[in-house]
Amino acid sequence: MAQGKLLYAQSGGVTAVINATAAAVIEAARAVKLPVLAGQNGIVGVLREELIDTRKESAADIRRLAQTPGGAFGSCRFKLKDIDTDRAHYERLIDVCRAHDVRYFLYNGGNDSADTALKVSQLAKEFDYPLTCIGVPKTVDNDLAVTDCCPGFGSVAKYTATSVLEASYDVAAMAESSTKVFVMEVMGRHAGWIAAAAGLAGNGKDEPPHLILFPEVPYEEKAVLAEIQRVVDRVGWCTVVVSEGLRHPDGRFVAEAGGKDAFGHVQLGGVGPTLAGTITSKLGLKTHWAVPDYLQRSARHIASQTDYDHARAVGEAAVALALAGKNAVMPAIKRTSDQPYRWMIEPAPLKKVANHEKKMPKGYIRRDGFGITDSCRRYLAPLIRGEAPLEYGRDGLPKFVKLRRLLVAKKLPDYPL
């Protein structure tokens, strides 16, 4: 039987399946009678010693957790800086772990979280405190290094491709006398993974989306408008998918919503309506635009089975790696075959993951800059396959769970953040 406790925390923007990972972690730990605590609102709750006692949650609720979007224990945007700058925070983390006999720390997040998990593991070693730190991958942005893809991405990809397909049927029906151009803005600040996934909705130049505007390809207004006009002339209408991270050739974002988040990232939003306005005024075409925003990353009702399987697998593997004492690693998804799609989990050193960002390969964007290539399609296709299990209530809504989230008693002095 495992010694001590396992501490699990969610970090950064949540996804449709991060709770599937959480459920898998808890179920795997319960199988070996390892108690799981969860940071309330991620690392912030750990620093504050606000630790949720998952033993108080029923098995039925944990099963339902796997089909609930959002982050059931709360997540946060709170980045720990390097050890010298934020040394007090890191020491506090170790203190909290020690106070609650935590021997395993699973941090479920993106690049920043992998970095934090790595640093905690280093400091624990320095303090000679026996703590096994595991990064657990999660991000809709699909930008984590080493892993073939990131849990969370496949579902937003499926949502995006499906939505673009559906809306395009709508536009096609109306184009004769109404909307000619439909613009859909998708997430993706630096990498066009989600925008690329929209490309799965159709294949061939006349199928939607007719244009994808990637953050990787500088926005040349003239060329974009000319291509839209060509599509409208040829097809009768045009669907455009634009990434929130689209930039002018000089590097400025095409639309900045103003404000910065806790990581100092510029808050984006609004390139969709901006582009739609340009199309209407410059081409005189009736245009509609959509910005699904959080809807895309929380759309558990159209989560992909592949993504769900990945999310559960990294959770289970994280517990197994922790129990095996594999410190400072992340269970990564390794693809072994495209067709049929086959994959396995393999531990990757956090050092190789932390603060590395996986860009879209150049070869994934079509030469004209407006679409995806066949190799991109081969990579993306398996990730949206299958429909993840979801139970609906008699009220017609998905059956999501609200956990009890009871905190364990504090043992340490307050630690104001």
Added chain:
Amino acid sequence: MAQGKLLYAQSGGVTAVINATAAAVIEAARAVKLPVLAGQNGIVGVLREELIDTRKESAADIRRLAQTPGGAFGSCRFKLKDIDTDRAHYERLIDVCRAHDVRYFLYNGGNDSADTALKVSQLAKEFDYPLTCIGVPKTVDNDLAVTDCCPGFGSVAKYTATSVLEASYDVAAMAESSTKVFVMEVMGRHAGWIAAAAGLAGNGKDEPPHLILFPEVPYEEKAVLAEIQRVVDRVGWCTVVVSEGLRHPDGRFVAEAGGKDAFGHVQLGGVGPTLAGTITSKLGLKTHWAVPDYLQRSARHIASQTDYDHARAVGEAAVALALAGKNAVMPAIKRTSDQPYRWMIEPAPLKKVANHEKKMPKGYIRRDGFGITDSCRRYLAPLIRGEAPLEYGRDGLPKFVKLRRLLVAKKLPDYPL
């Protein structure tokens, strides 16, 4: 066996289930060997004598049509004015019907279409041409008179309630250190039916959506901001659903996207980001906003079973009424019981439907103006129940159909519009 042919046309904004109605019409007509022609792009195609021969579509494709969003034969925004003004158009319609031996005209749309179907029936009588005209209800706006609800509405209602629920799980998880307010803009120019449907996502003051801003309730910025702040103080975060038709007390729309459509309606869009901007600047709270736009009305992947059943039933009933020679009627949905939900189809005279707009009853909006009442909930609840059948492909996308849409040979001189 029925004489002549049946002409079916789709009108106005399409829905997730209008093609389920079309499929039901075609299947019911096939059962009695009645050939169905369909106007290409609605009434515009009828005027141009561009008639799709649905006999060329396979039974399998018609089955799949029932699960395809958009309008498979094309729709249009083209309103025929009164008979004196547009007499030539009306006469052309009769000419086209006569040339192709059309004895039944089914017009699938909203208020304007019911009005057109009524006028065509009147002129046919004047010309002594034996034409039975049936209005077939369809609109996401749920604003048709007489019928208890409109096919298309239940599905956008289910999409909206589900999306608000999912996104709220996301916001709840992030609120500690990130987004505090989420604003979702929904369709509904004059009536707050779709906004009201969002209210099904939660029940009670602390459950999302915390505020619904209806077109029926004038926008008082101070009161809205104060309520948002109260919710954030109490709950920690706040979900706001706002109707595109929200107006200032002086009647101006809070956001006008500019431009007018073919019906002279102002094109709306942008109240979501406008309100989000106000919240950020006046309350200093981090805000995200979503505008699903066409995604909401084309979301066949989350269509409601009730809505799908209604959509098929009005199609089947329309054919039965046509064959029974019931002229100038519309199959309306009549609710006979809330719990258990029971309904039947009953013909309503087009005269009672045409150009009447069903408003939300006053008693459906909570006294504070920010939510729905129990009676509204009782009305809406059955409409989102059940998940309409949908087959997915091995590629992870819904299996939608593209019809062949072959036109019958023209018999009349051109009629330029």
